Amino acid sequence: MSEVQTVDNMISITIDGIEYKAKEGEYILNAARANDVFIPAICYLTRCSPTLACRICLVEADGKQVYACNAKVKEGMEVVTSTENILTERRAIMEVYDVNHPLQCGVCDKSGECELQNYTLELAVDSQSYMIPDTKRETTNWSSVLHYDPGLCIVCERCTTVCKDMIGDAAITTAKRGGAELDKSYKESMPKDAYSMWNKLQKSVIAPSNGTGETNCSDCGECIAVCPVGALASRDFVYQSNAWDLKRVPAVAAHSSDGAQIYYEVKPTSITDRTEKIYRVTNEWNYVSLDGSARFAYDFQNTTASKDKAAFDAAIEAFKKAETIRFNAMITNEEAMMLQTLKEKMGVKLYNPEVKAFQTFLNHYEAASGNSLWTTDPDAIMKKSDFVISIGAALRNDSPAMKYAFNNVQKLNKGAGLYFHPVGDTLIPTFGKTVEVFTHKVGHEELALYLVLDLFADKEKLPEDVKEYIDSFKKTETKTIKEKEVKTVKEMVLNEETGEEEEVSKKVTEMVDKEITVTTNGLVDLLGGDASKFDAAFEKMMKKKEHFSMMLGEDLYYHEKAENIAKLVALVEATCDMDVVMTPPKSNALGVALICDLDDAQSGYTIGYNENGDFRLSALGDGDLDMPALNQQEGTLCNIGKRLLPTNAAVEYNGYELNDLMKVLVGAPELTIDWTAMLPTDRGFKAIAFDDLTNSFDNDGSDNRGYRLETSNVETDLPEVEKCDESALLEGEIAYRCNPARQFNDFTDKSHEIFEAFALYASTEKAEALGNKVEVVFDNGSITLDVLADEKITGDIVKVPDFKAAKGVYDLFGGSRYKTVTLRKV
C-alpha cells in the first residue's frame, strides 16, 4: 500500500524557475530526482540518510547556500541549482577527487559507468590545481565476494551508508589511512567546501567496522552496487568484462520472496565458447536493494539440458500414472497454473510443503479479516512507517526485504521497532536505539500478538474477553519512591537601590517521598523482556510515532495454532492502526498459494519437480527430465509486495519445458507465457498478456514492474480469538528450520558465489559445546550435520537449513518450524 500522492501532502517548489510538486518534508535532492531534475551528487543515496561527504549537491535555496541532500523543501521554496560560486566549489571538489586518482581507467572494472568520470567531464575538469603526495593503499578482499581497491576509492561513503541505513549490517566504516597532511596554504586559496571535503578524504579509507580485515556481513554486495567508482567489485568479476560488453536482461531475483528487480548481465563465455553466460547481477540500487542470493546466486541455470525424446516420453508416461506432483516455490506463476490445470483435468494431487502452511494461513487470515492479502509491503513501510514490529520471522535469514525495511525505518524515519523471535540475534538491536528485542519461548507467538494488542489497540474496540485476558497479566503494586520536586518559594527582599521591599520568587528543589502505583505488564516478562524497564522504554519509543506496521514471518504459518494467530493478526488490524505484511516463504510462494489448490500430503506415484519423487523433473540437471531454471525462462513471479513481476530468460535453454509436457497431456497454448493472461482473476490476477507487462521504476522510485495483485476487502466481524495455549511450548533441545542468509534452495547452493554450507548453525557457545559434527535426531528420522558457529545467534536453539531438497528436512520437521530434537555428537 504505497502512499497515495494527494494534492494535500504535495507542496510546490521552484527549481531553476520551473515549478515542481514535492512531498512535504522531503530533501531538495530527492524532490529534484523525483521530478527528473539533475542536481549533481555523488555521496547521496535516495533511500538513505545524507552523508554530506561529497558536497557537490550544493544549491541555493531562497538565496542561501544549502546542501540539497540535507535541506528539506518548504512551500514556495526557490532553488537555484548552479550559481558561479557553486560551480567554483563543484569544480574544485571534482579537481580534488581527481588528485591522485589512478588514471588507469582502461583496466578499471567500472569501464565508463563511473560517476567520478562523469562528473569530471560534466564539470569540465581539464586541469589540476591541487597536489599532495599519494599514500600506498593495498587491495584487499573483505569477504568471499567483496573486493576493495582503496586506490580507486573516493571515500564518498555510499557503501557504508547503504550498509548501515539499508542493509543494517553496518559492516564497513571509514577508517584512518594516514595520508599526508594538507598544505595549510590551501585553506586560504581553496573554496571552503572543497577544502574540508579534501581534508576528510585525505585521511580516510573504507574498512570493515569490526576492526579485522574481514567484514563478517551478509555478503549482499549492495556496497558493490552503489560504489560510484571501481573501488568495490565482486571478487569473481574483477577484470572479467567491460560493462559495455554485457547485455542486460531485466529479471526478478529468483530465490527469496522479495522479488527484487535485477539485471542479469550476460556475455559469451570466452573467445572459444560463444554460449552466453551470466557475468554478474546488477540492480537499480536507488530503488531496490538486493540480498546476497539475488546478487550472487545467478549461475544456477540448467546447462546439461537437451531435447531428450526418450526422457520426454518417459515423463509423459510418468504423468499419466502419477498420483502426486510434489514441487516447491521455485516455480513461475505460469508453471503453477499448468500444475493446477493438471490437477483439474487429471486429478493429480499437488503437494508443496514449502507453501502449504502459508496458503492455509492466508486462508485463515482472509476468513478472519476479510482482506484477501496483507495490507502493506516493505517498500511502503520504508516510505511511511515509523514503528515496525516483527513477529515470527528470522529477519536476518527469511526475508531480506523485511530486514532492510525494519532497519531502514529505524535509520531514516527515526523509527522504533519490536522484534519477537525465539532465536536470539545480536544484529537486530544494532538497527536502532529504540529497538526492543524479545527472545521469547517457542510457542509464545500468540502472546506477542496479545502484547501488540495491549500496546496499540484501541481499547474501546477490543472484545471484552480479550481485554480481560490481557489485563489478567497485569499486576499492580504500590511503591514508594523518592522524587525530585521543584517548589517555588516567595521571599521578601530589600532592594538596596530603592530601599523598598520587593517580593521575589525562588525555585527550590527538594527530595520528596511519594507513593505511586506501578502496573507491571506480565506479558513483557513472559516474552523474555524486562517489564520494569519496558514501560519507560516504550514511552520513549512511542514519541512522535504515527504509522505502525507489523511484519509476520514463516514461524507463524507453521505454528500449531496458526489459525488462532491469523485471527489475532486480523484483530490487531481491526483494532490497532496497524498495517500488516507477511513474508511468503521463498521465491514464488505467494503465486503458488494463490494459483494452486494444494493437498496436505503426497501419496502413491510421485513426480518431483525440483523435489524428491519417483520421477524427477529437475532444473538442477540431475533429474529424469530436464527443466529450465528460473534464469532460463520467461514468466511471472509474485512477491512480498503483492506484485506480479515479469522475468526474462538470460541464458539459453535447449531442453523441454513443462509447457511441452502440457501440450501432450492436456493441450496447451504455444508458449509458456501464453498462460500469463490466463491466471485466475478471482485470486487477484489480471488478464494481461506477458508482453504487455511494464517493467520499470519511476524517477520517484515507484514500482511499475508488472502489476499489483487486486486485493479485496470484505467487512467482517471481529474474530473470536483463543487464549494462548501454553501446551504448545517446546522444551529441551530445539532445532529451528532456518537457512543461512544467502541460501534458499538447491539453486542458490548450486551457484558458485554462494559459499554457505549445509550445516547446523548455532551460537558460538553452543557450537563449542556441540563439537564439529552432530546427528540431529527427530521423531521420524535424523540428519548428520557439521556444526558451524554463527556469532550473531544467541541462545541454545540451533538452526537446521532446508535448502537441499534431497535431504528431506521439511519431512523431518513435519508441519512445523521448531522441533524438539536430540543432538548427538558424532
Place this chain on the structure above:
Amino acid sequence: MEVTWIGVLIKAIIILAVISAIAGFGTYIERKVLAFMQRRLGPMHVGPYGLLQIAADGIKLFTKEDIVPQNANAFIFKIAPVITAATAFIALSAVPVFPDFTIPSWIPVLGGTFVPSIASDLNIGVLFVLGMMAAGLYGPLLAGMSQANKWGIIGAARTAVQFLSYEVVTGLSILAPIMLVGSLSFVDFNAYQAGGIGDWLVWKQPVAFVLFLIAGFAETNRTPFDLLEHEAEVVSGYATEYSGMRWGMFFIGEYANMITVSVIAAVVFLGGYDAAGTLGWLFIMAKIAFFFFLMLWVRAAWPHVRPDQLMWLCWKVLMPLAVVNIVITALVMMV
C-alpha cells in the same frame, strides 16, 4: 630459272610457317611497343625479356577448351576463323615475300630447286591480293552472324559496313599507281621503281599513298578503325564467343593481313625490293617493319573514331579524294 611446282610448294610452306611465326612474334612486339610507349616493361617473365611469351600464349590457345555456343550455327561458327586465316595467307601467295633462291645442290632430294620470291606471280597480282583481302570480309561477318550473340551481330554489321566501304578506297587509291605502272603485277611495280629512292611512287602519288595507308588500317581492323571488336563498345564484336585456337586464327589472320598491307605499301609506294642482292631484301624488310611499327605506334597514340565518323571519312573525304587523284593522274598522263 624455271618455277617448278615443288618450288611453289616449298614457298607456300615457308610463307605459312614464317608468316604465322611472325604473326605470333608480332603480338609480342605489339605488347612490348605499347608497353614502352606507356613507360611499362611489357611481358618480362616468360623467357628472357618475355620472349617465350609467344610460346606460352600458343600453349594456352591450343589447350584452351573449345566452346561452341549452344544456339550458334556450329558449322559456320567453326569455318569462319578458317576463312579469315586462309584468305589472309592466300593473299600473301601473290605478294613477293623474301627473295627467290635456289636450294643448294648438296641438299638431297630438293637440291637445285628454285624457290621463287612470289609463290604465284600472277599478272593480276594487285587485283588478286585486294580481292582476297576483300573476301576476308566473310570471316568476321560469318563469325558474327553465326554465334547467336548480339555483340557478334553488331560486330558483323560493322564488319560489312567498314570492309565494303574501305575496299572502295583501297581500290581507287591504288588505281592511280597502277595507271602509272601499267601493270597489275608486283614484279612490274618493283621494276618500275628500280631506279632508286627518286623513282619511288610515293613521290608521284603521295595522295594515293596516304589514302592507301588509311584504307589499309581500316582493312586490317587496326586502331583507329578497330570498330569491329572494340571492347568498350561491343565487347569483342564478331569474336565475342570465340576462344582458344579459333580466336587465335582470327588473330593470325589479322596479323597476316597487317603484313600483307605492309608489303603492298612497301612494294607499291616505297620502291619494293631490289632484285639485285641481299641488301634490297634488307631494305624491304625494313620498310615492312616500318609499316608494321607504324600500326602499333598509331595504336598507342590515337583514339579510335566513331562509326559515323568512319563512314563520313570514307565516303565524303577519302573516296572523293581518290577519284580526284585518279582524274588528275589520268590528265597528267594524257598530257
Place this chain on the structure above:
Amino acid sequence: MGLEQFKNRNVGTQNYTMVDAGHSPQGAMCQFKQVVKRTFKGELFVGLWVTMRSMIKALFANDMHTVKYPLEKLPISPRYRAIHDMLRLLESGHYRCIGCGLCEKICISNCIAMDTRYDENQRKEVSEYTINFGRCIFCGYCAEVCPELAIVHGPRYENASQQRAGFSLFEDMLTPIDKLNLQQEYDGFGAVSPNADENIKQTPLAY
C-alpha cells in the same frame, strides 16, 4: 513549390564551369574547313610524337614506371593500415596491451575479441585475444583508440589467403621478444600527434 527542380535530371548543371572547348562547326562549309585545318595542322603527329618520346625516355632515359612487384616493393607510408602488430614496452619487454577492450568495442566490423582475467600480480591480464582478419576492414579505429599504443597497424599487407577467415592470436601479432630492439614506434593512425606536448596541461607535482 513547383516540380521543375525535380524534373531537371542534370543535377548540378547550373553550377558547372564550362571549359573553353571551342565551337562545334556549324554547317557543311565550317565542318569542311575544320577537317582541312586539322588535317594539315598535324595534330595527329603531335600524338605520335608524344608516344614516341615516352618510348625513347622509357628505353634510354630509364624512365620506366613498372615495379616488378614480388621482386621489388614500393615503400609504404607509415599511415598505411595493414595487418596489426602488438607492441611491447621497450624497457621491460612486457606487452603493452592492458586489456581495456576499447579496440573490441570500437571495432566496426566486430572482428576483435578478447578475454581478460585477474592475474596473480593483481593486474588485468589478457588471457586471449583474436582478430578475425576475414572480417577486418583495416579501418584503423583500433589503433586510433588504443590508449597504450599497443595495437598498431604493421607493414605486412600481403595477406591473400585461400581461406575465408584467418584468425590471428595475440602471440602471432606480438613483437617477438628477441626482436624487441627492432620494434619500430608506429607513426600512423592513432599515434601521438606531433604537437601532443602542447596540448597537455601540467599537473602540479612539487613534492
